[in-house]
C-alpha cells in the first residue's frame with residue numbers, strides 16, 4: 001500500500017489516469033487530490049472515480065503543509081499544478097515531489113511555460129521533436145533533477161492540436177509507469 005498526494009489546477013486528465021492505474025495495481029493504495037482552482041475539471045473526474053478531491057483556495061501553502069503532515073504521502077505528484085511549492089515542503093519531502101512537464105526540459109521550461117504556451121513555442125521554432133519530462137521538484141520552476149524523458153518526432157504539418165494530442169498520449173502512457181517505479185522500485 002502506498003499513499004499518494006496529487007496536486008492539480010486544471011482538467012485533471014493526468015490525475016485521473018494516475019489514480020486509475022494506482023488503484024488497479026493495488027486497490028489499497030490511498031490517493032488524495034488537492035486543487036487550488038474552484039472550477040477545475042479535476043473535481044468531476046475524481047468524483048467519478050470516488051477519490052477525494054479537496055479545494056484549497058485560500059492559505060493554500062499553509063493548508064498544503066498541514067495536509068502533508070497529516071497524510072504523510074510516499075509521493076507528491078504535481079499533475080498540471082500551477083502554483084509554486086513552499087520551500088519547507090521541498091526540504092521535508094526531498095526527492096518525494098515530482099512534476100510532469102510537456103516538453104523536453106530544459107527546453108521550454110520556466111515560469112509561464114505551461115499548456116499551450118509550451119506547444120506554441122515548439123511550433124513557432126519549427127522543432128523537429130518534442131516530448132515529456134518527469135522531474136523532481138526543487139525551488140526553481142522546471143529545474144529539478146530529471147527522472148525520465150520521452151521524445152516524439154514532429155513533422156512539418158503539426159498544429160497545436162496534433163502536438164497536444166501526441167504529448168498527451170505520452171503522458172498517459174509513461175507517467176503512471178514512472179510513478180510506479182518510484183513507489184515500488186520496480187518496473188511495472
Ligand code: GRF
Pocket residue numbers: 008009010011012013014015079080081100101102114115171
Ligand atoms: C499536462 O500537459 C502536464 O504536462 C502539465 O499540465 C498538463 C495538465 O493536464 N504539467 P491535465 O490537467 O492533467 O489534463
